[in-house]
Amino acid sequence: MSEKTTGRKQAAIQWLKDNNTYLILLVMIIVSAVISNNFLTAKNLGNLVKQNSIKGMLAMGMLLIIMTGDIDLSVGSLTGASNVLAAVALTDWSMGAGTAIFLAIGVSAAMGIVNGFFIVYRKLPAFIVTLAMMTIARGFAYLWSGGRPISVSDPVLTGIKQSEFLGLPPYVWFFVIIFAIMFAALRYVPYGRIIKAIGSNEQAVRLAGIRVNRYRFSIYVITGLLCGLAGVCSVGRIGSASPLLGEGYEMDAISMVVIGGASLSGGKGDTLKTLAGIFIIGMIGNIMNLMNVSAYWQHVIQGVIILAAIILQVQTGKKQDR
């Protein structure tokens, strides 16, 4: 009898530990609602979604990469490069909107292919390869733009922001679709299962007769595509392109995924929790802006929250070892 209740109690504690991301999100929503009257308004929640959809795309790619136990530092620069390329192709090279978008996303995907080639087929560490790509892609963003911001008034691109459906612009819907695909892929399709397995024990997966390299390579291409899309969307959203765009996005994307319970050593990760992670990171900025807290403090607090989330998760892991 008493064993049964303690068992149930333990199960409840375990559940809370496994789902601490949701718990953090819930606490943040409550705190935000209490300290600011403007937080729970439709307008602000809409802004929150809009502000984080683009970074969310990067986080989805980052989730795949972190699940295999690697990391990608170049996502911010790839986004920057593709956002500049789309604008330059439209204005300076007077291409059509379709061609420009296709080119920008294609070049970003190509950079992902280069990442994947060196990491998977040349067996170089992902950290170093993507660090190099981060600098290279940022360099191209400056070269193509000449270092200046470029404003864009093309109707197709600005349409990404304006033509709303159910009160939300297309780029938010792009993110929703990407999220839905990722959610299904990781939970119900062998592809996702194998990505997780590779992060857990790559050699064992290889010996099970699976072509591990193809899977690993594919995630860098997917991430490149997502960065390209994010870049193009942000041109439409802001109405201009800047070579500075995307600086620090890689760190935000990593934070979102890690707060979402993924382990940097791979084999663990969840789409829904990553979504919670995206909003946790996003809300920090949002609520601070509502409260008129200086941007400098925002950095400090974001760091503290990441640290807190990780402490919780690592403690959980330790308990499970016993």
Next chain:
Amino acid sequence: MSGKYSVEMNGINKSFGGVHALKNVSVRFCPGEIHSLVGENGAGKSTLIKILSGMYVKDSGELRIHGETVHAKSVFEMKQKGVDVIYQEFALAPDCTVAENIYMSHLAGADRHFINWKQLNRQTKELIESIGFDIDPREAVGDLSVAYQQIVEIAKALSADVDILVLDEPTAVLSPYETEKLFKILKELREKGMTIIYISHRMEDVLELSDRITVLRDGENVAEYRRGEADVSQLVTMMMGRDPGAFYPKREHVEIGEEVFRAEGLNRGFKVQDVSFFVRSGEVLGIAGLLGGGKTESVRIAYGADPGRCGGIYIEGKPCKINSPYAAQKQGINYLSESRKDDGVLLDLSIIENITLSNMRAVQKGIFIDRKKELRTVKGLAEKFTVKCRDVRDPVASLSGGNQQKVSIAKSLFAPTKVLILDEPTRGIDVGAKVEVYHIINELAAQGMAVILVSSEIEEITGMCDRVVVMGAGTVRGELKGSEITKQRILELSAAEAGGGH
């Protein structure tokens, strides 16, 4: 009276959650004795040792070291009392040198600030020579063979004035030759008055070495024997609590069919030199030999897992190109790795996710995984392979070694299999699970599968195989059939001109 024992453990109890791991266990260990602890996985051996080492704290009971009651709560305190444990997974830093590893905790010399490298290395050399070995103190530990790494572990214990030495499954990774050397050292240490506590699944080793044997079962001390009082079958019966039946179950007469798989001219540097073998359907082919003889390396080249030159692979007589595990599996060849933790099972993933990994197509509906079918299939397999688990959705890490191995076998067989290569399938698993694995092998052969059994355990080879290829120093030393398969013949062939060394 109490002065007679170096370690007394009286009425020890320990629980984890609701599991009573040790129930009122009392054991006494004497100086100058080799005392073995045996029992199946989960019998409580490791828990008992962890209490002695200070890693766990007992719930109740009394622990005395040299007659003095101890309430140690840390490994450090127990080391101060002279207790050291050498675990299966060594606690060595592979990139540091032998000397650095041995004197890790007190590297600085007499002045306590700077390291006197000359003195440190000389001291190390003397220490290792004192137990009859010659290892360069400046060599990186990672470059040594497993056997020599173990010597370093022992030397490390001796450097810290240990007089109670616990060895957990020390011979699991050693060849017979290296095992003999280890036994010699242990016997010498016993003569010097050390207390040696020895844990092993290898009953032959235990019987040869021990002055006294304590049998644990389900957390209880069920028997104690002195040298010569028990034999293998008695020990095994006591450990399992029932008669295990034949240890190496006899296969019903199976018609051995046509050749299914042939590997010719496998080469990889000095490790594998021109190795060829073949196997027929319904046959169990043994690949025997000393550790480092090239057994694992050969089969891994044949499976496409490791690079190497290959003269040719023939499946049912037709030449095939196999350059990756993927290609091998397409041809119906599957491989069970020797190292369960390194590349066998995926510990964090569930039993389901492990088993279906190699052939997800079998449980797919369109592009999606048919979760119901998957669950049903895996439950059936878990039953068939006698995997003892609470739920097939639990992570594999929650299972005992033997059950992990059964999951690993089920995983290897989930893709269509004509040829199954089992590399050390019973390493580190308990007696009961071993017998179950042997039954599985027999059943597979009876169904007409070709099985290749790679093993360093000679009894296993002689007990299970229809034909044996003996390897040594990277070459095939000979082939034995039927009644020629004896322990002595295998040892003669494998050890011929292999003098030892690294």
